[in-house]
Amino acid sequence: MTADKNVKEEQIAYAKLLDWGMKIGLIFLILTFIVYLTGILSPQIPISELPKYWKMKAHDYLVSAGIHPGWAWLNLITKGDFLNFVPVAFLGALTVLCYIRILPIFLKKRDFAYFIFALIECLILILAASGLLKAGGH
Amino acid sequence: MKIRYVMVLVLLIFSLFSYSFAFAETTASNQDAVPWWIWPLILFIATFILGILAVLGGVGGGVLFVPIIGGFFPFNMDFVRGAGLFVALAGALAAGPGLLKRGFADLRLAMPLALIASASAIIGAMIGLALPSNVVNTALGLTILMIVAIMLLAKKSEYPEVKKADALSQALRINGIYHEISTDKEIEWKIHRTPQALFLFIAIGIMAGMFGLGAGWANVPVLNLLMGAPLKVSVATSKFLLSITDTSAAWIYLNNGAVLPMIVVPSIIGIMLGLVVGVRILAKTKPKVVRYIVIAMLLFAGLRALLKGLGIWK
Numbered sequence: 001m002t003a004d005k006n007v008k009e010e011q012i013a014y015a016k017l018l019d020w021g022m023k024i025g026l027i028f029l030i031l032t033f034i035v036y037l038t039g040i041l042s043p044q045i046p047i048s049e050l051p052k053y054w055k056m057k058a059h060d061y062l063v064s065a066g067i068h069p070g071w072a073w074l075n076l077i078t079k080g081d082f083l084n085f086v087p088v089a090f091l092g093a094l095t096v097l098c099y100i101r102i103l104p105i106f107l108k109k110r111d112f113a114y115f116i117f118a119l120i121e122c123l124i125l126i127l128a129a130s131g132l133l134k135a136g137g138h
Numbered sequence: 139m140k141i142r143y144v145m146v147l148v149l150l151i152f153s154l155f156s157y158s159f160a161f162a163e164t165t166a167s168n169q170d171a172v173p174w175w176i177w178p179l180i181l182f183i184a185t186f187i188l189g190i191l192a193v194l195g196g197v198g199g200g201v202l203f204v205p206i207i208g209g210f211f212p213f214n215m216d217f218v219r220g221a222g223l224f225v226a227l228a229g230a231l232a233a234g235p236g237l238l239k240r241g242f243a244d245l246r247l248a249m250p251l252a253l254i255a256s257a258s259a260i261i262g263a264m265i266g267l268a269l270p271s272n273v274v275n276t277a278l279g280l281t282i283l284m285i286v287a288i289m290l291l292a293k294k295s296e297y298p299e300v301k302k303a304d305a306l307s308q309a310l311r312i313n314g315i316y317h318e319i320s321t322d323k324e325i326e327w328k329i330h331r332t333p334q335a336l337f338l339f340i341a342i343g344i345m346a347g348m349f350g351l352g353a354g355w356a357n358v359p360v361l362n363l364l365m366g367a368p369l370k371v372s373v374a375t376s377k378f379l380l381s382i383t384d385t386s387a388a389w390i391y392l393n394n395g396a397v398l399p400m401i402v403v404p405s406i407i408g409i410m411l412g413l414v415v416g417v418r419i420l421a422k423t424k425p426k427v428v429r430y431i432v433i434a435m436l437l438f439a440g441l442r443a444l445l446k447g448l449g450i451w452k
Contacts, residue, residue, distance in 0.1 A: 004241035006315040006324075011238050011245040018381075019235035026228070026410070033403040048174050050400055051212070058216035058267060058396035070393050084399035085392070088224065092392060094231060095385045102245075113310060117249045121256065121382070128260050128389040135267035135394045 010105040010114075014098045021094040028087035041080035070131025089129075096125045181211065182404040185225070189412015193420055195432030197289070198380070199409045200226030200352030202432070205282045205439035208275070209446065213401055215274050216267060219350025220396035221405045223388040226352030228406045229413060230381035241316040242374035247329065247367065250310065252382035254336050255343035255353070259383050262347025263390035272447045278349050279444025285355045286437050289429075292359050300366035303328040316371065329365040338364070347387035352380050 003012045035041055045053065045065055053061045062069055067076075076082035099118045106115035127133065185199075188206065192199045204222040208215050237243035266274060303313065313328040338360050346353040357376035361367045367375065391397055445451035 003239040004317055006317070007239060007241045008245070011241075014245060015235040015238035018231060018238070022228075022231045022235070026232075029403060030407065033399065033407075036399060036403075047400070050398070051172075051174055051177070054177075054213045054217055054398055054401065057214055057271065058220070058391075058394055061214075061216075062395040067395060069395055081399055084403060085397070088392065088397065088399070088402065091224070091228060091231060092385055092389050095382050114246070114249060117253055121249070121253050124253070124257050124260070125382075125386055125389070128256075128386040129393070131393040133260065133264060133390060133393070135264040135390060 010102040010109075013105060014102050017098050017101045018094065021090070021097060025087050025091040025094060028090065029084070032084045032087055036080040036084055039080065041078060041083060043081035044076050044079040045081055047081075069134065092129060096122055096129070099125070177211065177213075178400050178404045181207065181401065182408040185405045185408030186412040186415075189409040189414075190416040190419065191412075191428065191432055191435070192409070193413055193416025194428040196429060197432055197436075198226060198352035198354040198377075199229050199413065200350070200380075200384075201282075201285060201355055202436065202439075203405065203409065204350050205278060205436065205443050207405070208278070209439050209442035215271050215278075216391075216396040217398050217401050219266060219274075220388070220391035220398075221402045222350035222352075223384045223391055224397070224402050225405050225409050226350075226380055227384040227388050228410060230352070230377055230379075230384065232410065232413075233377050234381050237374040237378055240374075241314065242370050243378035244312075244314050244367075244371060244375050245378075246310065246312050247314070247361075247371070248375050248379050248382070250312075250332075250336065251339050252379050254339040255346065255379065255383040256386040258340045258343025259347035259387040260390055262344035262349075263387040264347075265344070266348035266350070267390070267394055267396060272449065274349075274447070275443045276447030279440050279442070279447055281345060281349060281351070282436055282440030282443060286433055286440060288355055288359065289433055289436070292363070294358075294362060294369055296369045297325070297327075298362060298366040298368070300328050300330050302330065304330045304332050306332040314371070316368075318370070325368060327366075327368050327371060329367055331364050331366070335360050335365050343383055346380075346383050347390070350387070350391070353383060354380065 003015070036043060053065060056064060073082050073085045077086060099122045103115060103118050106118060184207070185203065188202045189199055192202055200222050203225050204218055207213065208218040234243065238245065307329045312332070315324050315326050318325050342353050342356045342360070345351065345356070354376045357379055358372050361372035361375055362369050442451065
């Protein structure tokens with residue numbers, strides 16, 4: 001798709017990276033789910049036990065299944081179910097990557113207001129992704 | 139598309155929900171009665187149909203997903219909201235590149251609003267995960283009923299009149315030009331009331347994070363009716379905005395265990411396929427009745443969530 005002539009440089013750069021990232025993320029999401037369903041890699045939580053867990057609140061599920069919150073899932077990516085977290089997390093990280101991509105463009109244009117907006121947005125999204133913010137417990 | 143096909147689609151989805159509801163009752167009494175794979179399969183079919191109806195009804199997939207799946211499937215609301223955010227996020231990420239390249243979505247318009255909304259969505263997600271299920275369901279039910287009212291009552295303006303851009307939007311150079319294909323004209327636009335909109339996006343972000351809903355139902359009226367952006371720019375920028383707002387909330391759900399691949403992945407794939415089919419159908423025809431069917435479904439799902447939360451209809 002060719003970009004409209006009125007569209008600004010940073011917007012096109014953002015769109016191009018988003019386009020590639022989304023396609024890669026979706027393909028990997030489907031592939032890892034096939035790995036999960038076919039049992040090529042055994043899951044951490046047996047699939048037949050899922051109905052027991054998906055009725056629980058998230059916090060109770062973590063406690064009951066002995067799974068740690070935050071990025072602890074990285075230790076489990078050799079398991080079929082947690083392998084799916086890789087493309088899911090990639091889709092979650094895509095916006096940050098797009099923002100990082102446009103930071104130097106704003107700087108080059110000396111558009112400091114939007115450079116700061118983009119920088120703060122990156123920090124907000126990184127904070128959300130960091131796992132430092134704990135919720136739940138009921 | 140003839141009305142009878144739409145009716146078949148709607149009948150199919152209602153059959154699925156009554157079927158899943160009956161199954162949910164069965165599993166409550168006998169865990170082994172239903173094989174585990176039935177649920178992801180029904181979920182996939184249901185989200186596929188929701189994807190088609192979302193496009194034809196002019197709403198986001200996320201807003202349909204959470205109340206309907208939450209109301210009629212046996213999943214805890216935490217997982218439904220986690221999946222709802224990723225469903226809305228995937229839809230927004232997929233639509234984003236095309237909307238940005240064509241100039242319908244505007245990055246300069248979206249960025250300040252996204253900053254406020256994404257920070258608020260984190261707070262909303264943390265509140266949502268901390269609240270007991272009955273409170274979440276009650277609040278969700280009320281929110282869905284409010285969305286129904288907005289959908290029925292809110293007017294839209296193709297090209298709102300903005301006599302003078304406000305000082306903040308002028309300072310940030312939030313304005314643009316896009317090519318309107320239907321009239322083959324260049325449409326210039328500017329906005330006003332930016333501070334008020336920024337304030338409203340605090341509430342929009344909190345609600346998006348708390349309920350796992352896409353927030354297009356709120357974004358579009360604020361962008362179009364309050365800020366005065368053309369309807370096409372409002373709809374496209376709203377869709378793009380979701381990719382940023384929902385990202386922050388989605389991470390909170392992911393990091394707090396509210397994401398199960400067996401719920402999230404079939405939902406994303408189902409709704410994405412549904413959106414693709416929906417867009418193809420939309421290219422040929424757009425039966426107005428679908429919008430009212432979608433509103434009726436939302437009304438029903440909203441009442442279900444409310445009554446579930448209040449303990450009247452468990």
